[in-house]
Amino acid sequence: MFEEVGTTTEGDLIINLGPQHPATHGVLHLVITLNGEIIKKVEPHLGYIHRSIEKMTESLSYRQFIYVTSRMDYLSAHINNHACALCVEKALQLEVPQRAQYIRVIMDELTRIASHELWWGAMAMDLGAFTPFFHAFREREKINEIMEETCGARLTMNYMVPGGVMVDLHPDFQKKVKAFIQQYKAKIHEYDELVTGNIIFQNRMKGIGYLSAEDAISYGCTGPVARGSGVASDIRKIAPYDVYDKVEFDEVLQTEGDSFARYMIRIQEMHQSIKIIGQLIDTIPDGNFQAKTKAVIKLPKGEFYQRVETARGELGVYIVSEGAAQPYRIKYRSPGFSNLSALDHMVRGHKIGDLIAAMGTLDLVIPDIDR
């Protein structure tokens, strides 16, 4: 596969970037072939944090298996749970109460903002600027507080159940979310002043890690990575779930396909998420937060698939049911895996510093790639 461009010759420098390295944000192992500082080939080695999540879920009930997915992409745990709950509901043909749908979408968008905030800080840190990380965490902390009050946890929320959400909203929820939106709008300009507008930052990002629309499709890239190359791939628009068809928001697209385009996509997606939350927060309907389900859920025999838009791209849940209380087989289609596969194509011929910058814009979460 790498014959023509990626051949190693004598005198090439081969470096193991990872599994323990500050820029891989986890245990990703990249074997880089270098000619001086120029990258000839990047080969990701996976498996350092493989936990057999798909196999584990085969022995769990349909109520339990949802929460293992929080440990996949831990930064959008909520959205993973949402995907599983939706898939079970689809199989049961269960009608979810309006209130629960509203709560789920608000929570999803809060999770998306929190995830992008962390990405933004880590991205700047990859480029050698430490301060933005702390500024991002200032806003992210507010979201975590909201999550903690509502779900009892800050990172792996476990709030979704088949048919709705586990508990009703905290009485202060609306007030807190509105306060967060206020703070976000007041502080977001600092992000642009500190990082986006910085000339060094722009020079490091523009024209680096180019990915054409065709390549984005053929590598199976989704989410901000695909949208940065101009591929409309937002599942919230293509196949709306819950109340996404009732809210007004734009699918952010950029056509440049470079690192800066992917950066701008995520920054603008945060604005769009705020817009969605703003539309829903005042109109959460009264009613049940959970549909009535049996104590032991049994899915009918068949195959069921549900996809959602996580902070990183398209997450697919594929359940094969034999009619028992446990799934026969579960397969997850995680966004990070496909996005990572485009890395080699993106960074060949660039320098080591560009590899780090381009990898940062892929927003990799390693447990999501290695399930």
Added chain:
Amino acid sequence: MFSLEGITNFIHEWLNSHLSAIFALLAEFVLVGVAAIGLFAFLGLVLVWMERKVAAVMQLRLGPNRLGPKGIFQTSADTLKLIMKEALTPDNADKLLFNLAPFVVIIVAMLILAPISFAKNFQIWDINIGVLYVTAISSLSVIGVLMAGWSSGNKYSLLGAMRSGAQIVSYELSAGLSILTIIVLTGSLKISDIVASQENGWWIFKGHIPAIIAFVIFIIASTAETNRAPFDLAEAESELTAGFHTEYGGMKFALFFLAEYINIFIVCAIGATLFLGGWMPFHIGHWVAFNHIMDYIPSSFWFFGKTGFLIFLIMWFRWTFPRLRIDQLLNLEWKYLLPISMFNLLLMSVMAIMGWYF
């Protein structure tokens, strides 16, 4: 008025009256060495603490605040920890060079301290080629970095050292040229003469726009020479883990760390001496009364105040800017800073000949 001159003169006379001339000189050497090492340790402790506090302010944190008032003893505790650590030498390292490198770096940093004038008439060695001496010695530090990177037997270290070599050699040029811009005005390389020439106003004010351009270029170049962000490519945490000192631990690492801060102090001290008048108080032309009031602030306060301000500036850069890429770094030097500083030197020479400065 309080002056350090009295103390040094007293010691000099006392030693000469009790010992023969040659032993008195030797004793003075030892005293100066001890004082320099003491200053070294003190600067290291204070600057590391200052860096952490500046970083904390920029990053909405408190910084060290447990050990002593405002955490002032935190760095002492850290040093103690580093001394206690085992001094490891990797198996495939070149043992001699690996162990020698930190000392080369720190000795070079110590040597540059000699001609710096800390206060009025308070200077270790007022050599007549002071500024040339500083630029010559400071370029030696790259040897230590290259030694460390090559001898570690680690690819990250090697890459870091090569980057550092290219960087320091390049930025020496524009740092040197911007220093020359001021030398054109002073007509002397001697530090005491340079300070004395700024009695009626500092060169950054007297030298019009070329002096300001030279000052900006000097600050950029010296940030790069000390391997500080946004030019910290030799370390580049997110790319090369720790660059040329990846394999170093314990006190050997601490020597590199200390040398970095001493180098910052030195470049800032040089910058303060050349552009901001060294220990010279803030004087405005012939405003005798105003100048007299300013003279009441001790000269050492002026020197450390100006140097401290420049150090803060360099720390501010570090906690604000992202890092450049190696080709951008070299482009900045060779395509922009070097031509600009050459032209600037020409402009300043014309100004000096025509007498177009205050």
